[in-house]
Amino acid sequence: MPELDLIQIGSIIRKVRKGKGLRLEDLADENISPATVSNIERGVPHVNAEKVMYLLKKLGLSLDQIPELLAGEDEKAEHLYLRLLSLESQIGYVDTHKIMQVLNTIEVEDDHPYAPYVHYIRGRCLIQQSQFSKAERSLFNAIRLSSRGLNKKKNFEALSFNELGICYYHQGDLNQALHYTESAADAYEEKGERPQLKFTIALNQATYLEKMGRLGEAMQIVQNMWEHIDRMDTSPALHLYELQSNLLKRMKVYDQAIKFAKEGIEKARLNGKVDVLFNFWAILGSIYLYQKDWDKAETCLLTALNLENYSSINVLVPAYTMLGLVYINKQASQKAEEILNKAVNLSEKATVIPRFFALLVMGDYLKKQERMEGANKFYSQALKLTRNHRNKVLEYKALFRLTSLKKDQNKEEFVNYLQNMYEVAATLEERSEEEGYHEIL
Numbered sequence: 342m343p344e345l346d347l348i349q350i351g352s353i354i355r356k357v358r359k360g361k362g363l364r365l366e367d368l369a370d371e372n373i374s375p376a377t378v379s380n381i382e383r384g385v386p387h388v389n390a391e392k393v394m395y396l397l398k399k400l401g402l403s404l405d406q407i408p409e410l411l412a413g414e415d416e417k418a419e420h421l422y423l424r425l426l427s428l429e430s431q432i433g434y435v436d437t438h439k440i441m442q443v444l445n446t447i448e449v450e451d452d453h454p455y456a457p458y459v460h461y462i463r464g465r466c467l468i469q470q471s472q473f474s475k476a477e478r479s480l481f482n483a484i485r486l487s488s489r490g491l492n493k494k495k496n497f498e499a500l501s502f503n504e505l506g507i508c509y510y511h512q513g514d515l516n517q518a519l520h521y522t523e524s525a526a527d528a529y530e531e532k533g534e535r536p537q538l539k540f541t542i543a544l545n546q547a548t549y550l551e552k553m554g555r556l557g558e559a560m561q562i563v564q565n566m567w568e569h570i571d572r573m574d575t576s577p578a579l580h581l582y583e584l585q586s587n588l589l590k591r592m593k594v595y596d597q598a599i600k601f602a603k604e605g606i607e608k609a610r611l612n613g614k615v616d617v618l619f620n621f622w623a624i625l626g627s628i629y630l631y632q633k634d635w636d637k638a639e640t641c642l643l644t645a646l647n648l649e650n651y652s653s654i655n656v657l658v659p660a661y662t663m664l665g666l667v668y669i670n671k672q673a674s675q676k677a678e679e680i681l682n683k684a685v686n687l688s689e690k691a692t693v694i695p696r697f698f699a700l701l702v703m704g705d706y707l708k709k710q711e712r713m714e715g716a717n718k719f720y721s722q723a724l725k726l727t728r729n730h731r732n733k734v735l736e737y738k739a740l741f742r743l744t745s746l747k748k749d750q751n752k753e754e755f756v757n758y759l760q761n762m763y764e765v766a767a768t769l770e771e772r773s774e775e776e777g778y779h780e781i782l
Contacts, residue, residue, distance in 0.1 A: 350393065350407060351384040352452060357400050358382075368399055383452060418454060421447070425458050429465070437466040457487040457497040464501065468508050471692065480505045487528075494533035499525045503542050510549060511655070513693030513732040519549040540566065540577040547584050551591065552694075560588050579609055579617045583624060590628045598628050615651040622648070623660045630663055638667045658688045658695035662702050669706055681706055685719075693730050697723050697739075704742060717746055737765045 358368065365375040373392055380388050381396055397403065424447065428440050444463055449456045460483035467476035480501045487498035502525035510518035525542045543562055550559035563584050570578050582605035589598035602625040609618040626641030642664040649657055661684035668677035681703045688696035704719035720742045727736035740762045747755040 347381075347384040347386065347388070349384070351382040353407060354396060354400065354402075355382040355450075355452065357402060361400070368396065373399075421449070421455055422458070425455060425462060429458075429462050432462070432465050432469065437469045441466050451486055457483040457501065458495070459483075460486065461497055461501050461504065464504055464508070468504065468511065471511070471690075473508055473512050476508050477505065480508065493530055496528075496530050496533045496535050496538055499529040499538060499542065500535070501525075502528055503538070503545060506545055506549070510545075510552075511692040513697070513727070513730045513735060515549050515553050515734075519546065519553070522546050522549060537574050537577060540569070540573050541580075544577055544580045544584060547588075551584065551588055554591075556588060556591055559584070560592075563588060575608075575612050575614065576617075579605060579612075579614060582608065583617075583620055586621070586624050586628070590624070590631055593631075595628055595632055599625065602628060615648055616653070619645050619648040619652040619660075620656060623656065623663070626660070626667075627663055630666060633670070635667050635671050639664065639671070642667065654687060654691045655695050658684055658691045658699050661687065662695075662699045665702055665706065669709065674710070677706055693726060693732065693735070697726055697735050700726065701738065701742065708742075708746065713746060713750065717743070720746065733765050733768050737762065737769065740765060 358365075365378045368378050369375045373395055377388065377392055378396060381393055394404070424443075428444060431440055441463065444459065444466070447459060449459055460479045464476045464479035464483060467473070467479060483501040484498055484505070487493070487501065502521050506518045506520075506522035506525065508518075509515075509521060522542060522545045526539075526546065529539050529542060531539075543566055547559040547562040547566075550556075550562070563581065566581055567585075570581060573581070582601055586598050586602040586605060589595070589601065602621055605621040606618060606625070609615075609621055622641050622645035626638045626645060629635075629638035629641060642660055645652075645660050646657075646664065649660075652660075661680055665677050665681035665684060668674075668680060681699070684699040685703050688699040691699075700719045700723040704716045704723065707713075707719065708716035720739055724736065724739035724743060727733075727739055740758055744755060744758040744762055747758055
């Protein structure tokens with residue numbers, strides 16, 4: 342039998358069998374078992390060539406017909422890929438419900454080479470809709486099908502692992518976000534398509550490490566990537582500037598953080614990246630907030646919020662929250678409350694971390710105003726949010742606020758929250774047992 346792609350031949354056989362309304366068992370006889378038919382359809386290597394010829398004959402096919410049939414299938418597959426690429430390119434710009442409506446009209450079997458792509462796009466749309474459990478299922482399906490070797494060079498597996506990391510990040514689970522992003526790096530095919538994907542994966546790894554406070558590891562990735570910045574497209578290059586600014590801010594190297602933020606502003610402006618321009622002005626505002634330079638922080642954050650139509654809810658909420666903090670420190674109580682109320686209301690549609698930030702700061706503001714009942718309400722909402730998403734780090738912060746609030750108000754509740762704090766602290770300590778001496782040595 343001439344050398345032909347066994348997976349493609351198998352897909353033709355399956356298509357013809359299904360077109361005739363036949364089951365695997367209908368083709369089985371004393372010469373060929375249902376299992377062998379299934380192996381042939383799946384393109385399993387080392388299947389006896391005579392069995393393939395026998396099955397083709399049973400279906401009324403000959404080897405001479407295969408190239409023509411394959412050409413037809415290739416044309417259909419190429420058109421399907423174009424349709425899917427079109428849908429993917431619209432995510433973030435078009436209502437994802439409309440994208441999903443089109444996607445739901447596309448029916449492909451699990452052995453189709455673009456089946457992983459369908460599940461990947463569905464997963465991305467569901468993340469945009471904050472339907473995280475459904476998104477996880479779609480992305481795991483994409484990974485499962487990709488791991489079978491379907492279109493390895495398209496890098497669907499790495500794409501799906503990376504998106505799974507984003508999914509967990511939005512839910513506030515940084516450990517899982519980092520875990521799946523590391524899996525994306527392992528799955529990435531260096532000689533495959535989407536060469537920029539490896540930069541995106543590394544940037545996401547650094548982002549999650551920075552959020553977890555593992556600043557040295559995050560900075561190491563950033564420094565390694567800086568050598569390749571000339572090979573990056575505009576978006577990952579700007580993301581690298583954002584990371585550098587944030588890391589330097591966290592490390593209190595403020596002059597350098599400001600320098601990179603300002604360079605990022607200029608690069609985003611020249612490239613017409615208005616959404617990224619928003620991010621850089623917000624980052625610059627946060628640096629001045631760290632420095633307690635309230636006037637400069639206010640100027641930067643107001644500049645960012647003038648561009649709010651170009652930003653997403655998950656960056657808009659922290660910007661309003663930081664501006665609220667500025668007004669608290671400038672003792673502009675009326676402005677602070679107005680801005681923080683806006684942040685809290687907007688945060689109802691945001692993911693875990695931005696919403697938690699808004700609730701916590703609003704609670705802090707009300708406590709400072711000695712409006713303890715209101716503070717208790719927002720701290721309690723923050724605590725509920727962290728427990729719903731099983732985020733122990735944030736849960737500890739909320740419990741600490743509530744414990745402090747109850748210390749002189751209600752001894753019974755104080756002791757209860759203190760006990761909860763200990764249990765959460767114990768869980769966090771267990772998770773870090775392997776690095777138990779890290780902060781000492």
